[in-house]
Amino acid sequence: MNKLLPALVSLGIVSLLGTFLLTGPARQQLFSGRSDLGEAFSRRDVNQNATGKLGPGSRNLENSAANTVTSIVLDYRGFDTLGEVTVLFAAVAGAGLILFARRRREGAAAATMPSSLILKAASPWIFLFLFVTGFVIILHGHLTPGGGFPGGAMVAAGLVLLMASAGHKPSGKRIHAVEALAGFAFVAIGVAGVVLRGSFLAHFADMGALGDFLSAPVTILLYLVIGLKVSAEVTNAVSTLEHVEEDGGKEAP
Amino acid sequence: MTWLVLLVCLPIVVGAVAVVTLRDLLSAIVVEGVVSLATAILFVFLGALDVAITQAVVGCGLTTAVFLYAWRRIPEKAREVSHE
Numbered sequence: 001m002n003k004l005l006p007a008l009v010s011l012g013i014v015s016l017l018g019t020f021l022l023t024g025p026a027r028q029q030l031f032s033g034r035s036d037l038g039e040a041f042s043r044r045d046v047n048q049n050a051t052g053k054l055g056p057g058s059r060n061l062e063n064s065a066a067n068t069v070t071s072i073v074l075d076y077r078g079f080d081t082l083g084e085v086t087v088l089f090a091a092v093a094g095a096g097l098i099l100f101a102r103r104r105r106e107g108a109a110a111a112t113m114p115s116s117l118i119l120k121a122a123s124p125w126i127f128l129f130l131f132v133t134g135f136v137i138i139l140h141g142h143l144t145p146g147g148g149f150p151g152g153a154m155v156a157a158g159l160v161l162l163m164a165s166a167g168h169k170p171s172g173k174r175i176h177a178v179e180a181l182a183g184f185a186f187v188a189i190g191v192a193g194v195v196l197r198g199s200f201l202a203h204f205a206d207m208g209a210l211g212d213f214l215s216a217p218v219t220i221l222l223y224l225v226i227g228l229k230v231s232a233e234v235t236n237a238v239s240t241l242e243h244v245e246e247d248g249g250k251e252a253p
Numbered sequence: 254m255t256w257l258v259l260l261v262c263l264p265i266v267v268g269a270v271a272v273v274t275l276r277d278l279l280s281a282i283v284v285e286g287v288v289s290l291a292t293a294i295l296f297v298f299l300g301a302l303d304v305a306i307t308q309a310v311v312g313c314g315l316t317t318a319v320f321l322y323a324w325r326r327i328p329e330k331a332r333e334v335s336h337e
Contacts, residue, residue: 067303145302145303146306149307150306153310153311153314154314156315160315164318238319241322241323
């Protein structure tokens with residue numbers, strides 16, 4: 001049972017992601033490059049502002065992310081977003097610094113309440129849906145509302161739920177590796193812009209057509225990196241919180 | 254539209270008052286999550302979909318989870334707030 005459940009959950013993740021990609025609008029995106037959702041969104045958001053001039057499929061744009069908010073956050077104000085990610089990192093690092101002094105020693109028993117049956121039974125399946133939805137939101141950040149920050153938080157919420165139900169601690173090393181690599185990748189993408197186009201975070205790849213799944217490729221990469229970083233950071237923060245030494249309520253409340 | 258927004262604002266206001274006045278901390282945490290959810294719905298009506306998603310995930314999900322972790326550390330006696 002202990003090994004069956006993780007296997008089932010990972011199988012479920014793979015099949016759900018596969019269904020998302022191979023049926024309905026997503027299949028269209030993969031095989032014809034056109035996305036219904038992105039098209040509808042660009043029709044609503046862009047056409048209102050530039051009637052008759054721009055629309056789904058427009059090429060050679062300054063930025064072809066159908067979601068205008070994303071095009072501002074990750075392109076025109078991409079450097080601000082790097083600062084925002086750094087602020088999140090500093091906040092988590094600061095909280096970790098305070099809690100680190102009170103961490104529970106390795107092997108010490110956790111004096112927490114046992115998880116209820118409902119939580120134990122339901123959490124793997126809720127985790128599955130949160131995980132898949134989170135990554136779909138991250139990967140569609142340039143087309144539809146959402147993106148790396150809420151998507152990453154959703155993935156982290158799933159991991160926190162799993163942590164609360166099973167009581168296990170996710171591997172700190174792995175979380176730190178994901179976080180560090182994601183932070184490095186953000187800067188690396190920015191530097192690639194300097195090398196190829198002469199300015200930090202410049203769009204160095206082909207923009208593609210407005211509303212396509214593969215439009216604004218640098219924006220997709222940046223949001224993927226941000227999503228991974230946010231999910232790793234939030235999971236790390238909550239897992240530190242979870243593993244603080246019990247004080248037994250000696251201090252007055 | 255105005256009535257719809259006002260209808261969504263009602264649970265926000267009632268919930269916000271309830272969070273402050275409730276004696277049981279666990280109930281207060283859950284009501285706080287409901288207030289966040291209503292705020293997210295309000296954002297949807299106002300057309301701010303990006304903000305709505307963030308509000309639903311962070312306000313309703315993660316903040317409630319972090320509060321619950323903190324609640325577990327509070328000794329049993331202190332879980333009920335006495336007003337004065």
